[in-house]
Amino acid sequence: MAKKIVTDLNVAGKKVLMRVDFNVPMKDGKITDENRIVAALPTIKYVLENGGKVIAFSHLGKVKEAADLEKRNIEPVAKRLAELLGQPVTFINATRGEELEKAVANLKDGEILMFQNTRFEDLDGKKESKNDPELGKYWASLGDLFVNDAFGTAHRAHASNVGIAANIGEGNTAAGFLMEKEIKFIGGAVDAPERPLVAILGGAKVSDKIGVIENLLVKADKILIGGAMMFTFFKALGKNTGKSLVEEDKVELAKSLLEKANGKIILPIDTVICKEFSNDAPHSVVSVDAIPDDEMGLDVGPATVKLFADQLVGAKTVVWNGPMGVFEMSNYAKGTIGVCEAIANLENATTIIGGGDSAAAAISLGFADKFSHISTGGGASLEYLEGKKLPGVESISNK
Structure with missing residues (x-):
């Protein structure tokens, strides 16, 4: 309506x-x-x-x-x-x-x-x-x-x-005009997207994005997953995750999401690792199959950035929510920068950032003008992507 x-x-x-x-x-x-x-x-x-x-x-x-x-x-x-x-x-x-x-x-x-x-x-x-x-x-x-x-x-x-x-x-x-834009872009991406629709989800926790992933498994053509939540998925696949952040109580859920996905979920293939959560400590890039026990992944690697960029080719609608790594630290910002550039350079695509850290990243990196829409609401945009009805939107008079 x-x-x-x-x-x-x-x-x-x-x-x-x-x-x-x-x-x-x-x-x-x-x-x-x-x-x-x-x-x-x-x-x-x-x-x-x-x-x-x-x-x-x-x-x-x-x-x-x-x-x-x-x-x-x-x-x-x-x-x-x-x-x-x-x-x-x-x-x-x-x-x-x-x-x-x-x-x-x-x-x-x-x-x-x-x-x-x-x-x-x-x-x-x-x-x-x-x-x-x-x-x-x-x-x-x-x-x-x-x-x-x-x-x-x-x-x-x-x-x-x-x-x-x-x-x-x-x-x-x-x-207002800002609310109208949010309804048009985010609501449109969920309800009637031009296809292919590719969703890119990052951030620390699978638990923050469960509803979004489940809704997008039905709506999207592909879901690319980065950020620390990738390690919960790797654990579900039986990979060694070292000291990386893993939500142990969500491993079974991640496994079931992968099964439901029928290949729609695409995970990183390399990661930037370090022995400690620090921008100053030595870091290196390894395959996701070779994470040492005493190191943690803090970003996606260059091969993943290329993989994700390749997956975006031909996309008509792209929704991005959540950074690919600890982008506040320069050594672990390259994945987010690379994915941001890949989306920003797409032609003839509607590109939407769903607020929060990914919006902050795009703005701070100078890419704000390259996106069709950057949401002003982190939590609201996530719930909209989940397919939930938003009380503030529902209460606006219908035409």
């Missing part, structure tokens, strides 16, 4: 509640990566330029105790948003109450305000995270329309997404 997009709403003269994902990394009160703020600008600008009044809000980290309030204050984000928009953003240091209500009532067409971190409501009984009915109803009462542009929280039923949508009125909820 197609979802309403912000362009389907008449925003002129309306108070538009907008859930954005401004959960950005901060150090000493300074934003260290503003990608999520920049990604929300098109939706915000659309509403402002079309005569709407924007009431923007987001969470920022988790708030568990009073000491978290100062470091989770979202005011620096509001200041940066004003700079990026080139117009004032009224910041209200509250999540409810008279000051907020007056500020909303005084907003003029084309103006924007932002209120405090939604998770401040979690200090007293997790009202935001547990989708407190009264809180969702209160926030909904502040506006006429609701635009959800926060895919990063779409896999959670919170007061600031599902709660507002349930109370704002029939047909008054729409996706």
Whole structure:
């Protein structure tokens, strides 16, 4: 079912509640990566330029105790948003109450305000995270329309997404442009991909990707597996894994996934090994059949990068989630870089990165513009790839 997009709403003269994902990394009160703020600008600008009044809000980290309030204050984000928009953003240091209500009532067409971190409501009984009915109803009462542009929280039923949508009125909820893109690319890759569909999965644990692998065994034409989770699969095949990270309690599961796969799962053929988890210790490349007892694999090797690149030839849809090795260490980043380059250089293919570490890797390596889509939501994109229904998406009005 197609979802309403912000362009389907008449925003002129309306108070538009907008859930954005401004959960950005901060150090000493300074934003260290503003990608999520920049990604929300098109939706915000659309509403402002079309005569709407924007009431923007987001969470920022988790708030568990009073000491978290100062470091989770979202005011620096509001200041940066004003700079990026080139117009004032009224910041209200509250999540409810008279000051907020007056500020909303005084907003003029084309103006924007932002209120405090939604998770401040979690200090007293997790009202935001547990989708407190009264809180969702209160926030909904502040506006006429609701635009959800926060895919990063779409896999959670919170007061600031599902709660507002349930109370704002029939047909008054729409996706922002960022959410629309996520639905189009990730939803499309799962539900109606152009084939061949090749999935590349990395990361440390098989347990994090069980649902994704099981869903993609049905949907994908090939699944290429790297990262530390490859060693759990090698253990399932009876190979020696040395000191590599293995989820012992998932070995039988890995064995059953390989049996179900009928050759769809393609594993690395070489690995970069080291005696310790260090970028400074001596390292070497060996076949996956020759890992010594006293060494651990920390990346896929060059032969695997070539194998994966060959498997990608002719692919029409590629989904990548998870690095190939410990990419934070330069000696074990080559596998991730190589796979990233192979995907980035594909022609006539829809290429999607499913958030998290692989998104960070592509951006830091300068490949962001070479991909069709880089998801802003790690957990949400994983659950979408699993084929799960996301509460934040489900709560958006249908066209």
